[in-house]
Amino acid sequence: MFKPKTALEWSLLAVTSVQALVVTVCNIIILISYLHWVNPVVYQVPLSYNIPMCLTTSALGCIFQVFLTLDSFRIKNTVQLVALCIANVFLTIAIGLQYHTSKASVGRILINTDMYGFPFAQAEIPFWANSAPTLIVCIVVACVCTSAMVGLAYGLHIEFAWALYKNVSPDMKMRNRYLVYQIYLVLLRFTFLFAVLLILLFDLVEVHYREPEFSLTMGVIPLTLLHAIASAFCVQRETKLGMAVIITLQLALLAFLSRCLKQLLKIGFVQSVTMQNETVLFALVALFFAAATLVVAVLCVCNFGKGLRPILRAGVDVRRENGNAWYKAAMTKDEEEEERERGAKRDGRYYSLTSSCGGRSMGCRFELD
Template identity: 25%
Template sequence: MVAITFRLVDDKVSLSQEGYRTIPCYLALFALAEIFELLMAFDALRLRNVIQLIGILLFHLACMVFAAVQVHQTRTALITGTDCDTNADLIKCDVPGSLWRRIEPYLIVAPCVIAGSWLFMLFWIRQLYAEFGWAIFHIVGANPKMKTMYQYYQIMICLLKFDFFFFTAVTMQLLIVVLAQNSTEFGVTISAIPVVLVLLGLCAIAVQREIKWLMSISLVLMLAAETYFIYKLVRFYEPSSRGQYQTTRATLTIFTIVAFLILFATFAVGLRCFADFDRGLQSSKVHGGSYQLVAIKPGQLNGNAILFLDVSQRPKYSTGGSTGNMSEHQSPYNSGNALGPRISIE
């Protein structure tokens, strides 16, 4: 729907004009959002991360809101004509047969489709929630404190991923729609991109490896990034600059506020994760996803099923003896070959 809208407008007007740049920006943001959401879904399934699946639900809901807001934003960009009653301009006026009347149905359909797909996602993620319920137990065991610490770690990593998207989205809108290449603000925005992306990457490494000095620097830089978002919000409504943001002010405001809130939440959760450093969770963070389930089917062992959970970093069968602290399991069903360290749950 967004691509059709883009094509219909591109056929009638030049999208390089200042007032019409919101259309390519709209298409670029949705393309980025769909790719990002798809990668996040694969990542959540790979890691069996229920928290990230819930984050995807909220993100999809935000896409629906953005699509709904874009109807108003596009109308503001296109309907700029005067005296439409006496001199109907099919490009700049809201009259039968005009450009706006042609693209309006496609703009309205987009949030409706997203809302319908959100209901389907809600059903399937509910099923996955039950399916992945044991994942954290497999990684950190039954200790409630360790489980809570690992959940905060998962929330932190998930927030960093969404920080990346919303910062990229705000920057993309500014560069496509608003800023002139010869302006000082354009240079500041360009220079902020690598700084923030490096910040997010280093913060993820710091919280996973529990590097205190790097985590401290990341938290301080988060506060600096917060001031950048506040500065941009002021620029959107400041009398001297509000005119250049007219066609995208609502979208930019929503994205900037959401980015500010998510970054603030990342800072708060980061402080919580920093307090959990050196409490025995680092190994689970680094190797948490590396486990494998090997089941012997009922009937092979007198009707009982045994589930082996491989807790080694690279799970595989061992051809030699056990070198770990756990007992070695010898089974007549593996042709005499000893298995490596296993936890058996019968």
């Protein structure tokens, strides 16, 4: 895994790591208390999955943010920094919603029993009194970390923008094409994240093991992961046939997410949804990222054959040594020659000549209008 170098990179990693650590530890504590509080009969109803799934999705989202932060340092992606902040805002909202969902679920569990009158939970255990402060801590930490991430990302985008200029090309059109490619990769990552969070909530709480819908919906998770990997592979190699298949699958994902959202908002179904707010939030966010991914995928295909492929396949390895950045591009000879020709065309208006003066060689550079 890439190791951060600058103070800003270490600070951003520390913020996301603290958020993930605090939220995960607090959620584990609440989950352990929950398992001791409820009776086994509660697992007969979907209501029993509300609190565990709230805790699981928020912890997974925060942990995923840590890995995306490290990945941002590796690829020097300013777009991913912005997406990290936006995603953390949505995760903070979800963490806030889980407080109200948990409170409502506790009230329903306490008053319900099974068909034989056996209670769902042990009323003598003050579960909510012990868990509510912990949930509030998670909300406060998430809000503070989101604010800190925005400030740090603003400072880091200057460093990353300079790395993009040095790595790719001073040519504005080429940088714009590379920016579209970066946006596409970022959207793939966050589409996968929120699609997985949606499927976990929708399938385990709402569908609740009803076959064949449960198995078919769970099967979307590995398919979404394979789709993201194949998308990055095809766009990097500018494979038009592969991208045609990728775009078709992206349309299928959009149809699936739209179906989930439609079912969540359907009249008569809303009253039976036990975690409607969180599920609708993840559905809307996943649908937004999926739609944006489709649009940017088309833009990437439009940029095929315009000189970006050697840069994408270069495998630029950005490192720092004694405070100076050096770059290694693993290009083939043909791709290196193509890049050299582009540089010659870009700098064609400059000429260098050497003259002799006093027995010494002196290089002079003139700019021709």
